[in-house]
Amino acid sequence: MNASNSFKSSVVVALDDIQLQTALDRGTTRAVNGRISAMGETSAAPELRAQARAARLRALNQLPELLDTLERNVTANGGAVLWARTGAEANDTILQICREHGVRRVTKGKSMVTEESGLNHVLEAHDIEINESDLGEYIIQLAHEPPSHIVFPMLHKTKEATAELLHEKLGMPMTDKPEDMTRFVRGVMRRKYIEADLGISGVNFAIAETGTIITVENEGNNRLSCSTPKIHIAVMGLEKVLATWHDWTTLAQLLPRSATGQRMTVYTNLMSGPKREHEPDGPEKFYLLILDNGRSDMLAGEFAESLACIRCGACLNVCPVYQNIGGHAYGWVYPGPIGSIVSPLLQGIQKAPSLPYASSLCGACQAACPVDIAIPDMLLKLRRDLVKVHDPASASLPWRIGMRAWRIGMRSPLLYRIGGKLAAVGTRLLARNGKITRLPGILGGWTKSRDFPAFPAESFRERLAQKKKRVESQSRESE
Ligand code: SF4
Known part of the structure; x- marks a missing residue:
């Protein structure tokens, strides 16, 4: 999917879609209320927010050194670090690993960077079966749709539409109960984990000082994707590194609260390389693939702060524009206020000229952001840049x-x-x-x-x- 330059026409379609409006209303209201109540539980929220911002900015300021340290420690743990300048390079590298190991089936946990690189299409084009293992991602894979939210990929779907899809594609008996649908899909997915030759995951954070990657999730799917197959590839954008465990302890308190309104997610997975000799479980090979894809350029410019984003999705949920049009109208992987900054920067501003204007500049996004990113300010700067590149003729x-x-x-x-x-x-x-x-x-x-x-x-x-x-x-x- 790449249609950020047809934003205006996509908005008209989205506003007329009653099913979408119902799903958005339910989904964003639930997410906003959850975050407010979870953040309200801690009296130290302002201090946590300041510490989290400092931790992320400190990491960005030392990024080259931290990435070196991370590589050294992952290697010392028995893993291998691979680098990719572009999404295409990342896909080629993964394809190469699949060929080396004769991989035919892959399970994948939630990963926005592999959405960015379009990995699924590439593997499928080479006859490698790839199954999303996150429930929401799996459902939209069945529907041949891209995710519409950073955290809740199927936020655009009502439970009624989901039941119909599962009934049609997998023969699930009709139900309106989400827990029945979950149980049904779990049964389908168990076999896929067992059959998979390779597991792919995203990375929420990588801790430089020990070479550990962290993923947070609620379904256990990511843990199974990473530990059941013999090979695990974790794919991360290069900005996801943190200097120390101490920094993680701050962010661990804010990411679940901001993303899903939880104090902690059900699973927090810490992975430091392949399984050791004395360990019964875990992958035999571990690769950490670090993707640039335009991030170094962002880091060098005045929008570097946007790399501090921890992809919690809180700014999407509170945004009056996102609440009305959903994620697909933005036309690329990252929707909402932060997407309106990141998409033009990663794709080129001329490919997404409407996105910096997709905001009322009300400031709700920055107020909700756990790392206090100056989103409205950056949207204004992008509008300024658009004027510079615009041809008046x-x-x-x-x-x-x-x-x-x-x-x-x-x-x-x-x-x-x-x-x-x-x-x-x-x-x-x-x-x-x-x-x-x-x-x-x-x-x-x-x-x-x-x-x-x-x-x-x-x-x-x-x-x-x-x-x-x-x-x-x-x-x-x-x-
Ligand atoms: S910009 Fe802030 S609120 Fe939006 S996804 Fe990133 S961290 Fe979350």
Whole structure:
């Protein structure tokens, strides 16, 4: 999926989709309430947030050194570290490992970076069966759909639609109970773990000082994907490294609370290389694949802070834009406010020109973010960059005439005042009860989905001048 440049038309479709609107309403409300209640349980939330931000920024500031340390320690633990500059390189490397070991079947835990690289399609094109093991990911794999949320990949689906899909694809007896659906899919997946030659997982964090990777989850699927097959490949974006276990103890308190409204997820998996000689279980081979795919460029620029993201999804759940259109409209792997920054930066700003504008800049995203990323500020900077790369000649004629008239008016105080007066008279003539429900001509696009307020009879400057006069005359009288 790569359609970030058709955002506007996707939004229209999403707004008209009743099933999607129902699912979004249920899903985001549940997620927002869960986070608020879980964060409310700890009186130290502001301090935790400050510590988490410091831990992530410290890691980004020392990233080359930390990645070196991580590689050294993973190797010392018996694993191998592989590097990929691009998503295609990452896919080639995984394919190569599959060929070396004669792999035919793969199970995969949740991993956004492999969504980024499109790994599933590549393996399937080479006749390697790959099964998503996270329940939500497995269901959307069955539906041939991409995830619509960083944490809840099938947030766009109602339980009713899910039951129909499982009934149609796997013959599940119809039910409206999520626990029955889960039990049914668990039965299907057990066999796939046993048959898999290779397991792939994402990485929530990698601890440089011991070469340990951490994944958090609720289903145990990731643990089975990593430990049942003989080979385990963990794939991470290079920003996921933390310096110390101490930093993890801070983030461990915030990630589940922000993501799923839990104090802790049911499973926290810590993996330090392949199984040792005395250990009965675990993979015989362990690879850590570290993907750049544009992150080094981000790190070197003014948007480096966006790499501090811990992919909790809290900013998506509170965003009024995401709440109304869901994740697919954003057209690529990362939706919502953080996706509107990351997608243009990773794909190139010209491939996602609408995304920096997909925000009301209300600030709810930054307020919810456990690492306090300045999302609105960065969206504004991206809008600035878009203006720089925009070719004015490509705009429509009415737009260019309008902008020229606007520029002339804004440069002349007299014209500005006259324009304000005309707008006040014009809008008051068209308004009913103080608002206009349909603007004429090409201006009508504005009132397709919202009202336009009538301008007040007096401008702000006029009211300010009158107020000043009143204050001066009162002070003269009191003398
Ligand atoms: S930007 Fe913040 S709130 Fe959004 S996903 Fe990342 S860490 Fe979570």
